[in-house]
Amino acid sequence: MFTQLKKEWFGNVGGDILSGIVVALALIPEALAFAIIAGVDPMVSLYASFSMAVVIAFMGGRPAMISAATGAMALVMVTLVKDHGLQYLFATTILTGILQITFGWLNVARFMKFIPRSVMVGFVNALSILIFMAQLPHFVGSSMAMYVFVAATLAIIYIFPRFVKSIPSPLVAIVVMTIVAVVGGFDLRTVGDLGNITQSLPSFFIPDVPLNFETLSIIFPTALALSMVGLLESLLTASIVDDMTDTTSDKNREARGQGIANIVTGFFGGMAGCAMIGQSVINVKSGGRGRLSTFVAGTFLLFLIIVLGDLVVKIPMAALVGVMIMVSIGTFDWSSFKAFTKIPITDSIVMVVTVVTVLITHDLSKGVFAGILLSAIFFTAKISKVEVSSSRKGDTLYYKAAGQIFFASVTDLLNDFDYQPEGVTNVHIDFSEAHIWDDSGVAAVDKIVLKYRDSGIQTVLTGLNEASSSMMKRMAVHDKEGSKLSGH
């Protein structure tokens, strides 16, 4: 236990400190941009990124995964912030944490397997499109300089890594563009126009909201959506980090950790956050493997803000928009286009429906629900195909049923039998390749037997597997005395 803890924290000190610093630098532009998406002061997301990272370093289940303020969460809270303000956001963040801890106790990770991959792909694609769309208002009524700055930012972001890989290129882009904007005296909107940077440590306070049922009814729907979106992205990221490092992680502990981190974040004036795919990939690529990397990322970020706060306000918005376009491009799963031709059409439909639902409702959790629901229906339809073959020997008719017999397949099953066969006195039905799942299935078999009995034909059922036959024994009526076909 202790050696495990020691290894998770200090098993890779050099790599963890370096990668933590790289991540802290990479977090600044994103945290600022997410604050702008959510419509809050930059400090709200910077504090969130600090406290999420530091708390998760201790409480998370996946070492080396980076949690902070994220685009997915920012997008979910937009309406709440606009209608009710910051204090309600902090209360919502705390409630989000409480819900996530509860989900963690209920072993939420186990339910992840019920989320089809096409829904996951839809989730990240929708997220990417939403982040991109959130950048468009910045262009409305802007000068030509805005477009040039965004283009230049993107150019630096994508070209710089060809020459220097150790420094995050978004940061380089932001520094260069800020210098150009200040020196050149361009008339561009800056971070300072949107809010203040306070160069102080976050402090503990209780959100100023009335503790009553009305407050709960305001914050609960958003908190529920946030908690699910947060867990979804966090557990997906955990799986990616697992795969990258070829190790395993405790997903339920991660869920509880996310909850604790959000509660702490809410009390320190931060917005709800979760794990970030992009930053976690940067961390692992830069050599981060242990909890120390996450801790360093959080603390170094706060240190930078306190030291550099005066400079941060001078960053032109155009540079942040450029960074967000990069995040959006990096988030999108481009291989899903290639997958269209390879995967079943139903998977593609589920993916597109997930994306479209998110784009219409602006809520990632609704899109995920729509996707899961639709794929459940597709799955049910797919397995509801039953096959019935028949052969005849003398006055006996042999049927063989194959497939899953349940509410969705019984109608087809019933239609596959000939109930008025000429010159037949016995019907044998072989169920050895079938499984009866529910009362509808039992009722269907009853109906078949009783229908034949009405025509004076004796029915023999064979080959029922154990589960099916015990279900038949409990619920079937055809073998009970005096049974007959009921009216419906």
Add this chain to the structure above:
Amino acid sequence: MSGRILLASDGSNHALRAAEEAIKLAKVLNKEIVITFVVDFDQSKKDVLHSVGSIEREQKRKKQLQSTEQKMKEAGVPYSVQLLHGIPGPAIVDYANREAVSYVVIGSRGLNSLQEMVLGSVSHKVAKRVNCPVLIVK
């Protein structure tokens, strides 16, 4: 006797030619081959998104080595498969040195020539930093 022959493969045709050379070497020296396949960090995200679980993921990855494995089977050379995670060059070097393999056999070029232009060739990096003899197959 000890020390296996490491064959670095990415499932490409170059790697397949390297496999043939590795087989020749293995037969003469009477050694076992370990086929290594590196899952790049960037590939992880794609693969996790598009597969149901770690079991399916591993299967999909090993599938890319099918023709290489076929060659081993035909030649009757004992072999094993090892999936590595990380940046291809360093991951191979790290594994080769840790496991103290006796030879490394690697194709001179991978799947993507553009990547090679930007990142430099994997075979070059491996040759420079591995502790045992390296056979680069053209």
